[in-house]
Amino acid sequence: MGKTRVSIRDVARESGVSLTTVSLVLNKNDARISEATRERVLDAIQRLDYTPSRLARGLPNRQSKTLAILVPALQHAFADVYFGEIISGIYEAAAERGFRIMLEVARRDYVKRREYLTVLDDCSVDGILFIGASEEHTWLQDFHGTDRPLLVVNNHFTQWDLHRVECDYQQAGRLAADYLTDMGHTRIGHISGPIDKVLTTADLTTAFIERLTERGTRLADQLIVDGKLHVEFGKLACEELLQRDPAITAIFASNDKMALGAYQAIREAGKKPGQDVSVMGCDDIATARLAEPGLTTISMNFLNVGAESCRSLLDLIKTQTGRSKNNAGVNGATNGTVPAESLRVDRRLPVELIERASVQRV
Amino acid sequence: MGKTRVSIRDVARESGVSLTTVSLVLNKNDARISEATRERVLDAIQRLDYTPSRLARGLPNRQSKTLAILVPALQHAFADVYFGEIISGIYEAAAERGFRIMLEVARRDYVKRREYLTVLDDCSVDGILFIGASEEHTWLQDFHGTDRPLLVVNNHFTQWDLHRVECDYQQAGRLAADYLTDMGHTRIGHISGPIDKVLTTADLTTAFIERLTERGTRLADQLIVDGKLHVEFGKLACEELLQRDPAITAIFASNDKMALGAYQAIREAGKKPGQDVSVMGCDDIATARLAEPGLTTISMNFLNVGAESCRSLLDLIKTQTGRSKNNAGVNGATNGTVPAESLRVDRRLPVELIERASVQRV
DNA sequence: TGTGTCTAGTAAAATGTTTTACTGAGGGGG
DNA sequence: CCCCCTCAGTAAAACATTTTACTAGACACA
Structure with missing residues (x-):
């Protein structure tokens, strides 16, 4: 006992059928197995507490699941x-x-x-x-x-x-542009991701700018700052934006972390995020809901x-x-x-x- | 071609030796293999671009690595x-x-x-x-x-x-108590973890209290608040502490996240963390170094x-x-x-x- | 010459499955 | 009675390794 694990062979012996039969039952290739036999096999499996080995299973058809x-x-x-x-x-x-x-x-x-x-x-x-x-x-x-x-x-x-x-990052960009426009904003800043390195974030920014243009708002190049997708750099980027144009009414950040960084920067500038300066994020991470004020964002549903x-x-x-x-x-x-x-x-x-x-x- | 992957058998044929020999070379059980033969096998392996199958390897000795x-x-x-x-x-x-x-x-x-x-x-x-x-x-x-x-x-x-x-969470608790005492603090608050659920955090808190007592400082029960190991609850806990005893000079939090939450609470109370109220954390997560002021903490070296x-x-x-x-x-x-x-x-x-x-x- | 030991290997069994191709029994149709 | 088909199942090959037990040959020693 303890020498060797219980194998399909033991199940076969215990239930008085062949290896093949056990295997067929196991894989639900039941077609040609009678109900009675199947019961018997299932019973033996239970009695012996048998678990098929993944290793051995994968070998014949070369897959590991x-x-x-x-x-x-x-x-x-x-x-x-x-x-x-x-x-x-x-x-x-x-x-x-x-x-x-x-x-x-x-x-x-x-x-x-x-x-x-x-x-x-x-x-x-x-x-x-x-x-x-x-x-x-x-x-x-x-x-x-x-x-x-x-x-x-x-x-x-x-x-x-x-x-x-x-x-669909392009759709996300358009949604953001539409929403901010609908809410009446025309003086907008944008905290982007590393556009040259990550294509998705480039899509987002491009679509955002394009849709803004379509809706009649031009986003000046100097009002786009890279926040590297991090809280800290988002904060820095926001400080930069507020300096370049203190009259900005809204900021769209390419992810929620940077948006929350922007919250900090806005507060430290003596203003209220979501009131004096509107902020919009992207991703809908858990903390977006918990932040004060709750962050308006675009859910990517990463799960x-x-x-x-x-x-x-x-x-x-x-x-x-x-x-x-x-x-x-x-x-x-x-x-x-x-x-x-x-x-x-x-x-x-x-x-x-x-x-x-x-x-x-x- | 393409029908079947190259196996140890192919290597054996290619180099004109037996399966066993190839296997021995592969597993560095070289003892009884001559240098010449080994070279030949290694050569064949390279030529055929052979990779031993993990699945098959594990089977004989029942381990998957x-x-x-x-x-x-x-x-x-x-x-x-x-x-x-x-x-x-x-x-x-x-x-x-x-x-x-x-x-x-x-x-x-x-x-x-x-x-x-x-x-x-x-x-x-x-x-x-x-x-x-x-x-x-x-x-x-x-x-x-x-x-x-x-x-x-x-x-x-x-x-x-x-x-x-x-x-060693107990050592961590003692280090914290010693350090705060050495720095002259006697009026101390503590943001703990969920003591009843996580034993490690209980160890930390217990050792902290004990060592403080040894050093002549008594930590009142009401100056210990559970911060649930999260930033947000850490902040809440700190608010609570500042209310219960506004004259506190130092706070020890059972992890860095709660310590950073404490920073926020202290700031919102109109005081400066690290100056008006000293804060000490535990874990040494990456943001502990980046925070302003840099967080004094205990490195657990989780890596x-x-x-x-x-x-x-x-x-x-x-x-x-x-x-x-x-x-x-x-x-x-x-x-x-x-x-x-x-x-x-x-x-x-x-x-x-x-x-x-x-x-x-x- | 016979015995023993060492070297450099090899043959074959074992590992635990899946799958293919086969078989024997029973039944229906001509 | 013979042929064919289906049903329920089985034998054996295949998968790619490791490991154990064996061997042929060379050499040393008495």
Whole structure:
């Protein structure tokens, strides 16, 4: 006892049937198994307290039922609401379909040793979800135009053709512009993200400016300041804006953290945020609701982004393994290139205006 | 081509040796392999771009070279500096030894279905690191006095005998008391954590009070307020303290977040934190350094806690699998109970005072 | 010459599944 | 009575490794 774990073989013996039968019952390929036999097998499984081994299960069809979440090697990658929320969403969707989640960090030597490929070849993982991508991650090129199941979460690239799922940042920009205009603001400042590095934040800013222009408001270049998506820099950016044009009536920040930084700057300038200067954020993080006054913002629903990303990747994996079974060994030279039939995942998820108390009608 | 991945068999054929030889080279069990042969094998591996399959590797000796990080189902479990830092530490130490990390969330049905056991039986994972444990997690009982490789990170329990690694919160409490006393403070307020729920925070508070008493300062019960380890509640707690005794000269908060909340409360009361009221925190999170004035605090070095936890668990796993090989099938009835020889991991890591500008000498 | 030991390997079993291709029994139609 | 079909199930191959136990040959020693 204790020497070896209970295996499918033991179950077979215990219930007096063959291995195959047990396996069929286990996988709900019940079609040709009689009710009586099935009962018997299920019974034995229960009696022996049998759990099929994932390792052994994955071996025959080379899949581990595991997904990797890959994050860049930032200071506090996991200590971030944004990542946290997306990861939670991914976790939920994966669990729904019986998949597990691995965590990988794209550190320097991880990338140099091309571990992101190993981890797939390895059978450690059936697919990769990459959060926090930016233009700097040139190694993503290894996935450009290939079959490899990697999906970029909430980001996209102009130069590479990769699977992706993201919030509709352009819609978000338009919503913000419309709302501020509707509330009567024309003298507006904007705290942007790092436009040159992160495409999503560039989308947001561009769409915001364009829609403002359409509605007859011109946003001067000098009233756009980069807040680097952080509270502290958001505060600094806001100070800058208030100095450049003290008559500003509203500020749109590309995320809530910077908007909350703006609150601080406005207070320190002796004014009241949401009253003397209206503030609008983006993301709808938890503290946006708790802030005083409640921050009007655009909900990106990151939890949902994570979940939908995960579902898309899972679908992708399913159709891929399905396909490769049909034409196995048929076409010789498709090594790495995409078959014409294969589709890129490219989804944009809707966003939503959340009206609270930080924007005043003027 | 493309039909099947390159296996150890291909390497063997390519280099004209047996499977065994390749395997031996691969596992650095080189002892009885000649230099020439090894070169040949290594060469073939390179030529064929061969990667051993983790799945197949784990099968024979039933280990996956993977660890699970288990976190409680909190609101934003992953959106927390604390978790983030520890996870980063774990990741690093695991990577060092070639282990991968899985993420698991102890949701309600995860616990009900006892997935935390399945995941081990399953061979999905060789061990579990549990972060964020609290008295509510009664299912930990399933690990009490067993061989199962679970380690509690930065928490402990009175009722169960579990492997654990944590910071020395008692030392932290004493350091804080000593420092404030040395700086001449005798009129002190304390913002605690939820003492009844989290043992570590109770340790901290108890040691703080005791050492203060030893040094001749009595901390009145009414000058201890629970700040629930959050910024917002820390602020509230501080307001409460300032009301109960406006002559307080220093406040010790059980973590940095609450200390920063205290900064806000002090400011809103028209006073200057670090000048009119000294503030001391605990944890040394990144923002403690960036705050104005820089927060004097106690560094818990969570990154290190994560790394050391991981190392301890890995050691545990190694000695366990080593041991089970020796006495396999010898003693019949040890089903689940601990052999006398097996040791509990129980480590306390040193903490360190970080002096900045938030405590004034009086 | 016989015995023993060391070196550099190798053959084969074992790990726990899934899946493919087969089989024997029973029944219906011609 | 023979042929074919379906039903319920099984045997065996495949998956990619590790590990154990064995061996052929070289050499030393008595």
